[in-house]
Amino acid sequence: MVAADTSASQFIPVIPQQEHERRTRRKVSPDSDLWDLLDVVHDPEIPALSLWDLGVLQNVERRDGTVVVTMTPTYSGCPAVRVMAEDVETALMNAGFESVLVEVRLSPAWTTDWLSAAARDQLKGYGIAPPGETAQEDVLCPLCSSAETRLISEFGSTACKALYKCNSCLEPFDYFKSI
Amino acid sequence: MSIDRNLIKDYAIRLGDDSVVLGHRLSEWCRNGPFLEEDLALTNVALDYIGRARMFYCYAAQLADDGSTEDSYAYLRDCRDYRNLLIYELPRGDFAFTMARQYLADEYNLAFTEALVGSADETLAAIADKAVKEGRYHLRRSLDWMLRLGDGTEESHDRLQRAVDDLWGYTAEFFAMDQLDQQMSDAGIGVDVAGLEAGWRERVSATLMDATLDVPKADWSVTGGREGIHTESLGHMLSDMQFMQRAYPGLKW
Numbered sequence: 001m002v003a004a005d006t007s008a009s010q011f012i013p014v015i016p017q018q019e020h021e022r023r024t025r026r027k028v029s030p031d032s033d034l035w036d037l038l039d040v041v042h043d044p045e046i047p048a049l050s051l052w053d054l055g056v057l058q059n060v061e062r063r064d065g066t067v068v069v070t071m072t073p074t075y076s077g078c079p080a081v082r083v084m085a086e087d088v089e090t091a092l093m094n095a096g097f098e099s100v101l102v103e104v105r106l107s108p109a110w111t112t113d114w115l116s117a118a119a120r121d122q123l124k125g126y127g128i129a130p131p132g133e134t135a136q137e138d139v140l141c142p143l144c145s146s147a148e149t150r151l152i153s154e155f156g157s158t159a160c161k162a163l164y165k166c167n168s169c170l171e172p173f174d175y176f177k178s179i
Numbered sequence: 180m181s182i183d184r185n186l187i188k189d190y191a192i193r194l195g196d197d198s199v200v201l202g203h204r205l206s207e208w209c210r211n212g213p214f215l216e217e218d219l220a221l222t223n224v225a226l227d228y229i230g231r232a233r234m235f236y237c238y239a240a241q242l243a244d245d246g247s248t249e250d251s252y253a254y255l256r257d258c259r260d261y262r263n264l265l266i267y268e269l270p271r272g273d274f275a276f277t278m279a280r281q282y283l284a285d286e287y288n289l290a291f292t293e294a295l296v297g298s299a300d301e302t303l304a305a306i307a308d309k310a311v312k313e314g315r316y317h318l319r320r321s322l323d324w325m326l327r328l329g330d331g332t333e334e335s336h337d338r339l340q341r342a343v344d345d346l347w348g349y350t351a352e353f354f355a356m357d358q359l360d361q362q363m364s365d366a367g368i369g370v371d372v373a374g375l376e377a378g379w380r381e382r383v384s385a386t387l388m389d390a391t392l393d394v395p396k397a398d399w400s401v402t403g404g405r406e407g408i409h410t411e412s413l414g415h416m417l418s419d420m421q422f423m424q425r426a427y428p429g430l431k432w
Contacts (some may be wrong), residue, residue: 106306107301107305108308154316155223155316177316
């Protein structure tokens, strides 16, 4: 739950606790320049999303002259994690930071709940059906918004996606799996 | 109760061995899948397992603190040092065999990792937390294939039944507790695998019946993986998997 106004009894939680904490970390961080710098680093396999949008970027801070970046990988075997770490290092080094350390944190495990509404829109605009709020929702075609879609394969071009086909416009598309 | 970190290291290594061996067997399907989507699925599941192996090995290396690395565990140990369950090392066989093994393993691994999430060891719990989410997808797919192949054509049904029969005696090892399992379980770090058996049998039997398959009789079983006593298949597999590091020691990408 988001830290809520306790007087509001009708409060509806919209952001998971951990995501709220992540956003707060960025908001109150004394190193906001570093966070902003890393906004240019995008997922190499889904260039529509930055590491921040994706929820992979968990923390950035200066520690004894070193910039320490904490990331939480999407999937155990996601080959993009290594590229992401390299891209983070490159972005910071290009900005003049010579000592950069990328730390991987597994817990709490990454979840699609951390994708913001804006990130979901970006995915849709890119042609990938965004994950729903629950595991068994209707998958809407990102092209024509039809709910008449069917699963072709539980696994798609990357670990985080499944393959679907739209029965209305007949186009195949990727679905970002809800985990 | 404090526990020797060396024991936790051994436990992490055996879980890493399970993951890397099954992951490698799945990866052998790369470009050999029956069709493109299935090729992608098999290799994606392989990636999840290899990723899991890396996490377990990295943690073991950290506990060992003797210069071991994830790579030295995977590439520089011989058969007798591997502690994986035997079912994972069996050759991939035909697609029915691969999917039958995957289904039996997915049912087991999901239950195992769900239990490991409650581990008193934070790192093991974190790895398990990640694995549970992936495991649900793995199981959804392998369960679907059991039904499609079992309740499919005469050919697919017969091949799947044969695969289940051939694998059945290896499943007893899932639930065999050795001393390390017992110590880990007592310390609240590891999983009481014997306790997973009843639920597993119930779910698997229900699936086999739905798939119009017979539940095999439990009249034979093989164990030994946890002691490093393997089938002949593991040596062949490692000679392929470890070739590069054996022929060109220290080679890097």
